[in-house]
Structure formats: C-alpha cells, structure tokens
Amino acid sequence: MPDNDAAVARFRELLQLPTVSHADETEIEWEPFDAFVAALPRLYPRTHERLEREIVDGHSLLYRWPGAAASDPLVLMAHYDVVPVVEEEWDRPPFAAEIVGDGVDAAIHARGAIDDKGSLVAILEAVEQLAGSDFRPARDVYLSFGHNEETAGGGARAVVDLLRERGVRPGLVIDEGGAVVEGVVPGVTVPTAMVGVAERGVMTALLTAREGGGHASTPPAFPATARLARAIGRLHRHPFPVRIAPPVRALFATLAPHAPQPLRWVFGNLALTGPLLARVFPRFGPEMNALVRTTAVATELSGAPGENVLATTARAAVNIRLLTGDTVASATDYVRRVIADPEVEVEVRHGSDPSPVSPWRGEPWRRVAGAVASALSDSSSGENIVTTPYIQLGASDSRWFTAISAHVYRFTPFHLTRAERDALHSHNERIRVQVWLREIGFYRDLIAAS
Structure with a gap:
C-alpha cells in the first residue's frame, strides 16, 4: 500500500521551493529551481534508477522510461515554475505549504498546489510506485517537466525539438488543462471530466495613441489618453462574435443525455439551437463566455511619466485568446475595424493561432477516459464521471507538442470546486489532500494502460 503521509510530505517539500518565473528572466532567482531539480533523485530514488533523465534548456527535465516498444510513446507533462505572489493577499504564507482543516476538508495551501506542481508530483508518485515493482510499460513513457511554462514556454519547445530530432512521435500526450467539475454547463450536475482536445x-495587441505632449494644466481637446480610452471602450462594447466551435459542439452532445428536459433536447439538437445557445451562454459567466467567442481584455496601461505631464504616448496591451477557427490575422483585422480610429496604432507584439484539434474518439481517447473511470470515479457512492471534450481556455506547454503528435490532451485530474478554480493565479491557491492523492491513481492507471 502506498504511504500517503510520506507522499504528502514530499509534495509539501517541493511546494516550499519558490520557483517563481518572470517574463524578464534576469528577475528570476534560480536557486529554488536548482534545489527543486536536485531534490528529485533523493525523493524519488526508484524513478531515477529506472528512468533516464536529462536537463533541457537549462532547467527543464525530460525523463524516458524504456518500454517493451518505443513506438507511440506516452508523454506526461507538467511544469514546476509558478506565478508570482502578493503575500499580503494570502491568508497563509504562500510557500509554507500548510495543511489547513481535517479529514476530507484538509487542504494544502501553497502557490503551485494546483498549477502545476500538483500534477508534476503526482506523476512522480505514480511512477515511483510502479518503478518499485516488476512493472514495465508496454510503450516508452516520457515525463516532460517545463521550467518556464508561465512565461515563454521555451523549455517545452526545446524538448519538442529534441524529440523531433530523435524521430519520437508520441501516441498520447497529457498536459494540464480542464478538471473534474460540476455545474459549469447549465443544467448539468453530473461530475464532468473536461478534457481539452484543443x-x-x-496574442497580445498593443494599442498606441500619440500626441505632442506638454503641461497637464493646458490639455488639448482630445488627448492621447482619451483617444486610447475610447478605443478600449469600443473594444469592450463590441466583443468578438459568438459561435459554437466543433469541440464545444461535441461537449454539449456528450452532456445532453445528462441534462434535464428541455435542455436535453436543446443540447442534442445544436443544428437548430446552436446560434441561440451561443448568444445566451455568455450570460452564465466568464468560463461559458470564453467557450463561445474569442475574448479580448486590456491588461496593461501606460501613459505620462508624471501626474502633471501630458502623455506623448498612451499605450494599452490587450490580451486576446483566440477561439478555434479564428487566427491572429483575423483578430487583428477585427480589432482595427472595431476601434475605427486610424490614429490609434494596432501592433501585434506576439501571437500564436489556436492549436489543432485532437480527436475525441479512438484508442488514445479511450485510455484517458478509462483512467478517469478507474481512478477518479467514486464506486462507493455510485458517482460516475462523464469524460467530455472541450476547448482549453488558457494556453499550456502542450501547444508545442502538437507539432509531433496528433493526440494531445489537456486535463488536470483534480475534482475542483469553483472557489478552488478561482484561486488559480490568485491568492489562497490550495488543493484538498484526498483530491491530490486520487490524482496519483489516475496517472498510475494511465501508465499501466499504455
């Protein structure tokens, strides 16, 4: 039997290392990253005896577990960098990894508990358990652990380049993504494993307005800051059009049998009801809105260097997330049309189109769904989890793996409440201990089935 207390202790030790990434890598303190990498052989000795390990791009890790066959290997992905914290916003120290509560409510509070050390350590726990037996995987198993997913993702790209050079074509790739949730889709109360198939x-679009500048005591009739504000306001009042992309259509078709009437009929007849659903769903909150349209929001603003100085340049960074079917080029054209002001420059700082769509049928998909059923469903209560495709709303390192695999899925095998999901990239990130321990079983069963 696995020693759950020891597993939790290892998890907490790794959570206590502040592996915080920054877009400007000169701001990164690399000592915790080095300490994280150095701790793994001590914490997981059998894994490091059975698996080959190499360091890629300075700090990312690539493990290979030779199987009976090298073709169509399984790749399990995670990352160990975390986003920065504002410590005064937290109820508990963000890197103390304290356990709060008792029994089923006991939870580890720490940055990275969910995103994404939770999955990384669960993968290592699963491998350690299997490596300690006579088990040998039927196919090669790779573990790809990135060090800068929250910023540039260069580690994962370097891993993909390395695997491509070696002729490795993964048959199944699993990275962080959707979770087991309830109540996200209106009318559907059954627990749902949301597996991102895309x-x-x-992209980031820079909006820039310029003027001659001067003293703030004598402002012009329409200063650059006002012109920029009008552009942002127009973009906010005229969001991208709604539509139902194929993976979202598959989501509703899968969940239709689990919805009450008349929603069962509505979800099952999207050829008729799809346009109406797309218009209604944004009213059910940010997650549903993001499933049916490309989203855009101004995230960074800059203007004058002083409070009594007119801005010669007023600039806004607009973060745009592209729905399947849209492109960087089409989104840029839309922003320019909506702003409708030739004196506001629109420049794409960087961007990548939506990922290809992986199939939600076939043997790789059945392996994922089988691990959900065997490890995450609660047989004692009769709770069955419905596995369904959907579009991953955020970006992940898995997007680089679509260049070498047609079966890339995004799923974090946690049963998360809305409050727990809201804590991602925010304060009081936490994971319930029992939920995390159950995740280990998912990876163990997936490896065993591969």
Whole structure:
C-alpha cells in the first residue's frame, strides 16, 4: 500500500521551493529551481534508477522510461515554475505549504498546489510506485517537466525539438488543462471530466495613441489618453462574435443525455439551437463566455511619466485568446475595424493561432477516459464521471507538442470546486489532500494502460 503521509510530505517539500518565473528572466532567482531539480533523485530514488533523465534548456527535465516498444510513446507533462505572489493577499504564507482543516476538508495551501506542481508530483508518485515493482510499460513513457511554462514556454519547445530530432512521435500526450467539475454547463450536475482536445490561441495587441505632449494644466481637446480610452471602450462594447466551435459542439452532445428536459433536447439538437445557445451562454459567466467567442481584455496601461505631464504616448496591451477557427490575422483585422480610429496604432507584439484539434474518439481517447473511470470515479457512492471534450481556455506547454503528435490532451485530474478554480493565479491557491492523492491513481492507471 502506498504511504500517503510520506507522499504528502514530499509534495509539501517541493511546494516550499519558490520557483517563481518572470517574463524578464534576469528577475528570476534560480536557486529554488536548482534545489527543486536536485531534490528529485533523493525523493524519488526508484524513478531515477529506472528512468533516464536529462536537463533541457537549462532547467527543464525530460525523463524516458524504456518500454517493451518505443513506438507511440506516452508523454506526461507538467511544469514546476509558478506565478508570482502578493503575500499580503494570502491568508497563509504562500510557500509554507500548510495543511489547513481535517479529514476530507484538509487542504494544502501553497502557490503551485494546483498549477502545476500538483500534477508534476503526482506523476512522480505514480511512477515511483510502479518503478518499485516488476512493472514495465508496454510503450516508452516520457515525463516532460517545463521550467518556464508561465512565461515563454521555451523549455517545452526545446524538448519538442529534441524529440523531433530523435524521430519520437508520441501516441498520447497529457498536459494540464480542464478538471473534474460540476455545474459549469447549465443544467448539468453530473461530475464532468473536461478534457481539452484543443486550446485557444493567444496574442497580445498593443494599442498606441500619440500626441505632442506638454503641461497637464493646458490639455488639448482630445488627448492621447482619451483617444486610447475610447478605443478600449469600443473594444469592450463590441466583443468578438459568438459561435459554437466543433469541440464545444461535441461537449454539449456528450452532456445532453445528462441534462434535464428541455435542455436535453436543446443540447442534442445544436443544428437548430446552436446560434441561440451561443448568444445566451455568455450570460452564465466568464468560463461559458470564453467557450463561445474569442475574448479580448486590456491588461496593461501606460501613459505620462508624471501626474502633471501630458502623455506623448498612451499605450494599452490587450490580451486576446483566440477561439478555434479564428487566427491572429483575423483578430487583428477585427480589432482595427472595431476601434475605427486610424490614429490609434494596432501592433501585434506576439501571437500564436489556436492549436489543432485532437480527436475525441479512438484508442488514445479511450485510455484517458478509462483512467478517469478507474481512478477518479467514486464506486462507493455510485458517482460516475462523464469524460467530455472541450476547448482549453488558457494556453499550456502542450501547444508545442502538437507539432509531433496528433493526440494531445489537456486535463488536470483534480475534482475542483469553483472557489478552488478561482484561486488559480490568485491568492489562497490550495488543493484538498484526498483530491491530490486520487490524482496519483489516475496517472498510475494511465501508465499501466499504455
């Protein structure tokens, strides 16, 4: 039997290392990253005896577990960098990894508990358990652990380049993504494993307005800041059009049998009801809105260097997440049309189109769904989890793997409440201990089935 207390202790030790990434890598303190990498052989000795390990791009990790066959290997992905914290916003120290509560409510509070050390450590626990037996995987198993997913994703790209050079074509790739949730789709109360078969593209558009400048005591009739504000307001009042992309159509078709009437009929007849659903769903919150349209939001603003100085340049960074079917080029054209002001420059700082769509049928998909059923469903209560495709709303390192695999899925095998999901990239990130321990079983069963 696995020693759950020891597993939790290892998890907490790794959570206590502040592996915080920054877009400007000169701001990164690399000592915790080095300490994280150095701790793994001590914490997981059998894994490091059975698996080959190499360091890629300075700090990312690539493991290979030779199987009976090298073709169509399984790749399990995670990342160990975390986003920065504002410590005064947290109820508990963000890197203390304290356990709060008792019994089923006991939870580990720490940055990275869900995103994404939770999955990384669960993968290592699963491998350690199997490596300690006579088990040998039927196919090669790779573990790809990135060090800068939250910023540039260069580690994962380097891993993909390395695997491509070696002729490795994974048969199944699993990275972070959707979770086991309830109540996300209106009318559907059954627990649902949301497996991302694609992810939205991501781009940043810079909006820039310019003027001559001067003293703020004598402002012009329409200063650059006002012109920029009008452009942002127009983009907010005229969001991208709604539509139902194929993976979202598959989501509703899968969940239709589990919805009450008349929603069962509505979800099952999207050829008729799809346009109406697409218009209604944004009213059910940000997640549903993001499933049916490309989203755009201004995230960074800059203007004058002083409070009594007119801005010669007013600039806004707009984060745009592209729904399957849209592109960086089409989104840029839409932003320019909506702003309708030739004196506001629109420049794409960086962008990537939505990922290809992986199939939600076939043997790789059945392996994922089988691990959900065997490890995450609660047989004692009769709770069955419905596995369904959907579009991953955020970007992940898995987007680089679509260049070498047609079966890339995004799923974090946690049963998460809305409050727990809201804590991602925010304060008080936490994971319930029992939920995390159950995740280990998912990876163990998936490896065994591969």
